[in-house]
Amino acid sequence: MKNNIRIERARLRISQQELADRLSVTRQTIYAIEAGMFNPSTLLALKMSELFGVSVNELFSLEEDDYKK
Amino acid sequence: MEHKLLPHKFQTPAFITFVVSFILVLISAIIDTQSALFQGETTRTIFQVFVIVLMYASLLVTIFSAEKLEDEMMTSMRLNSAALAFTIGFGLIAVLNIIQVLLPDAAYEALKAWRVRSFWNGNAIIYLVIIYFLAFKIKVWNLEKRMKDEE
Numbered sequence: 001m002k003n004n005i006r007i008e009r010a011r012l013r014i015s016q017q018e019l020a021d022r023l024s025v026t027r028q029t030i031y032a033i034e035a036g037m038f039n040p041s042t043l044l045a046l047k048m049s050e051l052f053g054v055s056v057n058e059l060f061s062l063e064e065d066d067y068k069k
Numbered sequence: 070m071e072h073k074l075l076p077h078k079f080q081t082p083a084f085i086t087f088v089v090s091f092i093l094v095l096i097s098a099i100i101d102t103q104s105a106l107f108q109g110e111t112t113r114t115i116f117q118v119f120v121i122v123l124m125y126a127s128l129l130v131t132i133f134s135a136e137k138l139e140d141e142m143m144t145s146m147r148l149n150s151a152a153l154a155f156t157i158g159f160g161l162i163a164v165l166n167i168i169q170v171l172l173p174d175a176a177y178e179a180l181k182a183w184r185v186r187s188f189w190n191g192n193a194i195i196y197l198v199i200i201y202f203l204a205f206k207i208k209v210w211n212l213e214k215r216m217k218d219e220e
Contacts, residue, residue, distance in 0.1 A: 025140040025141065026143070027216075028213065029140050029141070029214050030140040031212070031216050032142055035215070037212075038142050038143070038145065041141050044141060
């Protein structure tokens with residue numbers, strides 16, 4: 001699964017730490033999501049969607065390999 | 070994120086206590102085995118019982134202490150570590166038991182006489198818990214290292 005968190009974060013000009021604080025998670029979690037190492041829960045994805053003002057589908061999208069799992 | 074873990078401040082002192090008591094239990098078991106082998110059966114002293122209880126208690130406090138910040142990724146890492154510990158721990162115990170069964174009778178009796186055998190296969194919980202804790206800490210450390218490398 002790929003995501004546009006880094007791009008959306010750059011658009012709002014906020015750091016990983018600021019985003020983490022606003023979402024009540026650790027900076028490690030934001031880093032791991034951006035790096036594709038961790039898939040957030042639906043709750044966190046919806047919070048991100050609300051914060052960035054875009055739909056969840058615009059933030060996260062499936063890749064070819066995800067259909068093989 | 071709400072959690073039902075102990076405060077983070079307990080983790081380091083509990084871990085130090087665990088390491089010290091673990092070493093003491095091991096030394097005590099070796100000394101006790103040697104005296105049992107040469108002078109017959111010996112019973113556990115109050116000190117030995119105290120150190121064993123301290124070892125288990127400090128280990129439990131260590132693993133049930135929260136990290137500085139707990140969130141859903143930490144929970145996920147804990148679950149992955151628990152799954153890994155179960156797989157490795159169960160495999161390790163199974164292999165050790167198979168080796169024990171395959172040992173000649175004399176060697177098995179010698180093993181039974183060796184009081185350190187509790188570190189051989191008699192103490193599954195402690196292996197599982199240690200593997201879980203190490204796996205979890207390595208995951209956290211690895212993530213932080215990757216973050217620092219990228220900065």
